[in-house]
Amino acid sequence: MTGTPTTDAERLDEAVRAVDAPDVVFALSRHGHRTVRSGGTAPPPPVSREQLRYEIGSATKTFTGLLLADLVHAGALSGNDPAAALLDPARPPGRRPATLLHLITHTSGLPPLPADFYPQALPRWATNPYAHYPPERVVRAFLRARPRHRPGTRWRYSNFGVAVLGQTLVAATGTPWEQLLTDRVLRPLGLHDTALRPTGPGTDATGHRADGTTPVPPLLIGGFQAAGAVRATPDDLLTFLEAHLHPGGSPAAAALREVRRPLLRRGRGHAHTHTLAWFHHPADDGTMYFHIGATSGQTAFLGFRPDRDTALVALSTRRFRARDTLVPTAYTLLGSTEDSPC
Incomplete structure (x- = not known):
């Protein structure tokens, strides 16, 4: 193809060619019309x-944030509830406890991962580092942790914090994580091709190491379900994003509106805001919401723009590398895309 792409199909074809990975999918929804290209x-x-399910890694946190918003709206708990008190009611919460909101917004003061995570994970770092760190160990590590900063004062991305949030929601509701997310998020939004564990060849995409050729086993997430367990088809991920574009009429309407509300600012000049679930950046006279995820063998980008009624999913089956083009290609495509013939 020569010249500048003018249609969504041409733009997505160009985006697919820009990514060097065994499998690549770009899926766009604009004004309810979907365009999907792969290669x-x-x-x-x-x-x-x-038709395959892809691991979305840390983009799972957008599902967890929506779940928290839904539980708060239902009155099951409060975002200001101290996590330690829910996990261990007999334990004094302390003067400045980490709350559920601190955990989901990465302001809990917790490190990215527990200190005792690394010795057991290093032998499996390139394949399944989380597999042998179960939920009860996440809880124990949190209850004995000393936050590096007072909760609510600094932003530091933490898989540990969101994993703790997941275990806290399980404790508060008395419901296993998979059932909790399925009942309150996946089923109400019609996400029938979304799963929280591997389901086998022919259904799950196969990830690859950074070399782009060596397969890696499916992700086993241990106690970090809330931080990275979701795997889904491109269509289901578009359905998830479309619900954020048009929350009215959804069973989760109040929660979908809540996760679009900016909560904190960070970055140079505090130009970038964050919501309960999404990074929130300015883009071409509007704003874009997005999240990125990576596992041992796959990379994902989810984003949407309410001002242009547009959502974008980008997926690849190659471990993220510093020179990886999937995320910058998707970010630029969503940030600058304009209405055009399909």
Whole structure:
């Protein structure tokens, strides 16, 4: 193709070609019309790339944030509840306890991962570092942790914090994580091709190491379900994003509106805001909401723009690298995309 792409299909075809990975999918929803394009360096799998479930890693946190907003709206708990008190009611919460809001907004003072996580994870760092760190260990590590900063004073991205949040919601509701997320988020939004654990070849996309050729096993997330367990098809991920674009009429309408509300500012000049679930950046006379995720063998970008009624999903089956083009390609595409013929 020569010249500047003028249609969504042409833009997505160009985006797919810009990413060097065994499997690549770009899926766009604009004004309710979907366009999906796929490709990659590997031979096409027996099942269409567009029908496979992809690991979205840390983008799972957008599901967890929505779940928290829904539980708060239902009156089941408060975002200002101290996590330690819910996990261990007999334990004094302390003077400045980490709350549920601190945990989901990465202002809890907790490090990215527990200190005792690394010795057991290093032998499996390139494949499944979380597999042998169960939920009860996440809770124990949190209850004995000493935050590096007073909760609410500094932003520091923490898988540990969101994992603790997940275990806290389980304790507060008396409901296992998979059932809790399914009942309150996945089923109400019609996400029937979204799962929280591997389901097998022919259903799950196969990830690859940074070399782009060596397969890695499916992600096993241990006690970090709330931080990275979700795997879904491109269509389901678009459905999830479209619910954020048009929350009215959804069973989770109040929560969907809440997770679009800016909560804190960070970055140079405090130009970038964050919501309960999303990074929130300025873009071409509007704003964009997005989140990025990466596992041992896959990379994902989810984003949407209410001002242009547009949502974008980008997925690849190659471990994220510093020179990886998936995220910058998706970010630029969503940040600058304009209405055009499909």
